[in-house]
Ligand code: ATP
C-alpha cells in the first residue's frame with residue numbers, strides 16, 4: 001500500500017524536526033493504543049490512519065497496543081473486533097502488545113518510586129481525598145498518610161497486591177505537589193484495588209495501574225518515539241513526563257507525547273461509552289449495526305476500507321476540535337463505489353408494465369454492461385419479457401415537459417433494452433394505478449446498431465422482468481440521530497435525538513444475476529444507490545443494505561425543511 005499523504009500535517013512536522021535535530025530515523029516507532037472496552041469507530045479511524053500512516057511514511061514499526069488496565073469494562077470480544085477492524089482497514093501492526101503484559105514491570109517500578117520516597121499508600125476514602133484536592137486556584141491539602149515510612153509503604157503495597165484489603169481501602173499515590181496549578185499533578189493515584197477478573201491476567205492481580213501511570217511507561221517499554229493522543233490528554237503531558245523521569249535511562253529512547261484533535265462526525269456519536277448505550281438499550285442491533293459509526297458497522301453497511309482511509313486523509317489532523325459533516329464520509333464511499341461496483345437493476349417500489357406488442361410467451365436475454373465507466377468489468381445477461389416492473393414514481397399519467405420519465409403518450413428507454421411508449425393505464429376503485437400498458441419499438445434494442453437503437457429519448461429507466469425477477473429484503477437506512485451534534489446539548493441527553501425512522505425494511509424485485517450474490521458483495525442498483533449484501537442473508541432470503549444513495553439527497557431535504 002502506498003498512501004502516505006502528500007502534504008505534512010503538524011505532527012509529521014514535529015517528527016521531521018526531530019529527525020533534523022539528529023533523532024535517528026531507525027528509532028522512530030509508533031503505536032495505536034485502543035482500550036478494548038468497545039468497538040472501534042470512525043474517530044479511531046483517524047488515529048489509526050495517522051499512526052499507521054506515519055509508519056508507512058518513515059518505514060517504521062507501529063504496535064497495536066491494548067490499553068487494558070480496567071478489567072471491569074474490557075473483554076476479549078472487543079480485542080478480537082479491534083484486530084479485525086484494523087486489519088480490514090488495510091494496516092499491519094509490527095507487534096501486538098498489551099499493557100497487562102507489563103503489570104509486573106509496572107509493579108516493580110512502583111516499588112522503585114516508593115523506595116525513592118516518590119509514592120505512598122493513602123488509606124483515606126475517596127471522599128476524603130477529593131475534599132483535599134483543592135481547586136485550580138487554591139492549593140490542595142496533604143493526606144495524613146503522606147509521610148508514611150518507606151518500609152510501611154512497601155509493606156502495605158505488597159499486602160494490597162496479595163489481596164489482603166478490600167476495594168477502596170488503600171491506593172498508591174505519586175508524591176508530587178499538592179499545590180501544583182495542574183490538578184493532575186496533585187498526588188495522582190497510581191494503583192487501586194479491584195477484586196476483578198481481568199480478561200487476560202485472570203485473577204493474578206487485584207491491584208490495577210491507572211491510565212497515566214500505565215500509558216507512558218508502556219510507551220517507554222516499547223520504545224515508542226512519538227506517542228500521539230487526543231487533546232484531552234494535553235494536561236496529562238506533564239504527568240506523563242514526570243512518570244518517565246522516574247524510570248528513564250539516557251541510553252534509551254524517551255517517548256514524546258503530542259496531542260491532536262478528536263474527530264467528531266455529524267448526526268452520530270463517537271464515543272464507545274455512548275455507542276455501548278445504543279447497543280444495550282436496543283436502539284440498534286449490535287455494535288455492527290449498519291447505522292453505527294463503528295468500523296464494523298460501516299463495513300456491514302457497504303463501506304470500503306479505501307473510502308474510510310480517503311475520508312481520514314481528506315479531513316487530516318487538526319489542532320482544534322470541530323464537527324465533520326457525515327456527507328463528506330458519504331461522498332468518499334460514493335466516489336470509490338462508483339469506480340468498483342458492478343451495475344445491476346432492482347425495482348424497490350414496483351408497478352407492472354405490460355408491453356402489448358411483445359410476442360406472447362417470448363423472452364430474450366439482453367447484454368448489459370457491468371460498469372459503463374470500466375470496460376474491463378465486462379457484461380452480463382439480463383432477461384427481458386412482455387411484463388416488467390418499473391418504479392411507481394417513474395410513471396405519471398400527465399406531467400410537464402421537465403418530467404423525463406414515463407407519461408401517457410411519452411417514450412422512455414429501458415436501460416440496456418428497448419424504447420417503450422405508454423399507451424394507457426389501469427386503476428383500482430380507489431383510483432390507484434395498478435398497471436401500465438405500453439408498446440415497444442422492436443428495432444430500438446440497445447447496442448443493436450440500428451438507427452432506432454441510437455435514437456435519443458430523454459429518459460432512461462431501470463426495470464426488471466416480472467417473470468425472472470426475485471424478491472429480496474432491502475434495508476434502507478437514515479441518520480441515526482436527528483440532530484447534527486446530539487451529545488453537545490446542555491439540557492438534553494443524546495438519546496433524546498435518536499431518529500425513530502432510521503431503518504426501513506422493504507421488498508425489492510431484483511434481476512436474477514443477483515441470486516448468487518455473497519455476503520459483503522457491493523453493487524450499484526442503477527439510479528437508486530449502492531447496496532451491499534448483509535450477513536443476515538440466507539439462500540432463500542437475500543438481504544441488501546443500502547450503503548448510500550447516488551446523490552446527496554439529505555442536504556437538500558434539510559434545506560427545504
Ligand atoms: P472513546 O471515548 O470512544 O472510548 P477513547 O479515546 O477512550 O475513545 P481509546 O480506545 O482510548 O478510546 O482510543 C484509542 C486511540 O484512538 C487514542 O489514541 C485516542 O486518542 C484515539 N481516538 C479515540 N477517539 C478518537 C476520535 N474521535 N478522533 C480521533 N482519535 C480518537
Ligand code: MG
Nearest residue numbers: 034035037067
Ligand atoms: Mg479511553
